[in-house]
Amino acid sequence: MRIYFPSSSSSETMLGTIWQYLYTFYLRFWFKWILRQITGKCELQRICHGYKPGAGRTTRIENSLNSSKNTVLQEGVSVKEDAVEACVTQIIKVKNINEQKDPKFKVNLQQCLIQISGYNLLFTTVEELRKEVFNSENIKHEKMLLQLWDLLMPSVKLESRITKQWGNIGFQGDDPKTDFRGMGMLGLVNLVFFSEKYTKAARHVLSHANHPSLGYSYAIVGINLTEMAYSLLRSGALRPHLYNTVAGKPLLHHFHQLYCYLAYEFDKFWLEEKPASIMEFNIYREKFHDKVKELLLEPEVSLVLKIDPKNYPEN
Template sequence: MLGYIWHYVYTSFLRYWLKWLIRHVTGKCELQRICSEYRPGASRTTKAEYSLRASKNKILRGALESRKDNLEHCVDQIIKEKNIKPQKDPQFKENLHICLLQITGYSSLFISVEDLRKEVFNSENAEHEAMLLKLWDLLMPTVKLESRITKQWGDIGFQGDDPKTDFRGMGLLGLINLVFFSENYTDKARQVLSHANHPKLGYSYAIVGINLTEMAYSLLRSGALKPHFYNTVLGTPELCHFHQLYCYLAYEFDKFWVAEEPESIMHFNQYREKFHTIVKSHLQDPSVSLTLTVLSKN
């Protein structure tokens, strides 16, 4: 209760007067201080985002909802509104623009990811089918698929004879992530598949991959991935950056699973949550970068 009261008092009264005092002492507004005193990346952008969101000024708050093609205009409006002299702080405009590209880009990325998640895999869609068959060819180049519906799909970790039923939760997003990893890190994907097919330590490669897509999606939706993207993308994060994050999760989960040596796949949920906790703890580090260190084919 006391914490809530203090937060209310600080955000409603003290913060405004503290900002006013510091500005008169330093000659710089809060956004200027953030953009000049903090290094590029999550340390700077998260503070800029908080400052804009907490502002009582509609122009500053509105910048968080702006389109990419309108951000430069937003920055000019903020400069005018805060009476900032560009000649005295020549780097401010560029630094704030980058922060806004990252902040608004994160929101746009979630919309794009959500659209793919909602898109149902359709076996009558030629593009969907081609993507699924491509996954097989990438992972099993020496084995011919006998037919579209076959028990062979179990060899790469699908549950039934027709993989389309396994994409219900994550839609097309689950398949795209599996293909992206297999196409861009083919050797590593095949290595992970070989571990998944281990007689004792094995797990369902494709099903676990879709599960990890759900993990990545949930972290994105909650905002937990902001530090990662703010540190790794100097500008607007795109879908390819989300797919790259999935590759990190797929590769690191396999390493984690093999090292843990679970007694049975029946304990998957327990180890999945343990891995999830590890990832979330990494994301608490302002300098976090969940980047796959092995080389991509591209």
């Protein structure tokens, strides 16, 4: 008969799971109770006082509300913006907080909930744009597509709406609309935003994409990076970045700004890595993705595009 002895790693995992269970369902309550007796403040107050505005404070507030067994506190992570003030008032009442002794708490907690609700709303907005299918019969869609060409190729006239020229800015076929299937209008809006906001930088990146040996499909890679930004937003990985860089609620243009950072930084990463060919794109795409996810784990993370004005004076 063979007897199985668990490995040290599996034993550690088991002990970690048991500890997490005991802490979550039994010890956490008493730990918080003891701290309140000692400090005279509840966990939410201690977080607001112990951490400066940003990801450090807001993520801990979010975790605390999520871990609470009280429905009023739980609802704080999904509250709508117009109900934030009322929600904070309810939390103060439930936690029996003396506002006169802690006058800053209400303002600080309200700011955290605005950031949390804003993140949730931002994902909804981004998702709607992603689901919006590019329609060649939609004048607004067509105008935006032609605007992308004019921004990137100002000295070259487009021969016709359907042409091989689209390959010059990295589309796969004669009609770019087929390339937007995965990310919908979100992919196009990001490409245009980068080209409009950082025109000279975008053209410079395009020149790298057209390099004879290190080139890549500019537009296709851009849409791929939109998918990366979208997946990071959906998973919640962008919370620290947005909580650190946006004092209020994150808006759609903040998501577009993150895309600009990814587009610019990926180009630098690609050139530094010097892949043998475009066939290795998926490998280096994942390496870059891992690098970004690692950056997002840093407490003070702020993935803001910073361009040397000497190189791009118009930006």
